[in-house]
Amino acid sequence: MAKYQIYMVRHGRTWFNRYNKMQGWSDTPLAPDGIEGAKVAAKALKSVNFAAAFSSDARRAIDTCKLIVDENVNHDKITPQKLMEFREQFYGYFEGMNSPEAWFMVGQPHGASTFSDIIAKHGLDATKDFMKEADPFHDAENAEEYWTRINRGFERIDKIAHDGDKILLVSHGTTIRSITDRYNAGNFDITQSPRNSSLTMLERDDGFNRVTGYNQILGE
Template sequence: MAKYQIYLVRHGRTWFNRYNKMQGWSDTPLAPDGIEVAKQAANALKDVDFAAAFSSDARRAIDTCKLIVDQNINHDKITPQKMMEFREEFYGYYEGMNSPEAWFMVGQPHGADTFSEIIDKYGLDATKDFMKEADPFHDAENAEEYWTRVNRGFEKMDEVAKDGDKILLVSHGTTIRSITDRYNDGDFDVTVSPRNSSLTMMTRDNGVNKVTSYNQMLN
């Protein structure tokens, strides 16, 4: 096992982001302003000596990753790889729904009206468990299912990472927020979503994760 850094970047803004809709395993393209902010991130990261680049298998993450890698000093040495393990949380029945409405439906049985209120009262993992409970099909991921998937992704990354490597990983808002909440090595407010194309830094040392910065804008 190795000690390496992960540059965890949220994808650029999409059409569903613009309309404030639930976007987990559903996918919409980067909006024009999302492409521009992803290009800003690419410019800010162009001189980072990336050894490898990964993204979730959602088009919004793949496209953002490509924009960053194409500008990087190592663009001719690294080929972005997609990993379904770093997809966004699956929202099941609530995919594509208006976000405030969905979280009101999920939180109300527990005395919470908003996503942030659920986090404040019960913690971030509870948002996953409550969503699966509220989903009439029970297709949404609960916390156990979600973390089994994400942790499998980190274990796959360990197979290619070497000591001192810098690795790019493009993922999603709730996934970055969840990783930060679980492996927080600072005082980061996870009631605030990471912005599109923001950077969260983490170190993985012999299988142990530490998030050292959260939601930095790249421009």
């Protein structure tokens, strides 16, 4: 298999981000400041020789990816493609809910009242398992379901990647943070979510992942 780099960018800020609501498979458009943030990221990445560009199939990620590709030196050579495998975590019943309220409901049975408390006491994967458990419909993804999907996404990129490629992937806050937590090669602080339009760097070598940079604010 090839050795290549993935430039993981979180989508620009959306209306649900602004209102601090649970935004997994639900979707809201980029807010005006989210569009401007994505444009700043696009300018910072314009000289990167991207061989391919991917986003999740959420509109917020698709729109961010297009802004970056349109500015890129290879804009006439690459066409953004959608990979549903890199969607955000699915929050099931809790989609669209006020975030602090949702995490209180999920964490309280386990002695935690916030998302950060759950991570500190039980780890990031537990947030997924606890959410599925708390969902009265049990539709939310648990960690096993989530990682099966994410791993399938990496395998799809493997099929097109070549040695030395630089690949753009626009995804989501919890997804980028989860990937960093699992493949953290730099002792990055995952108690902080990656900011909108930030860059996280991943090296993939023969099917093995290493996150080498996390939550870099582009344009600074």
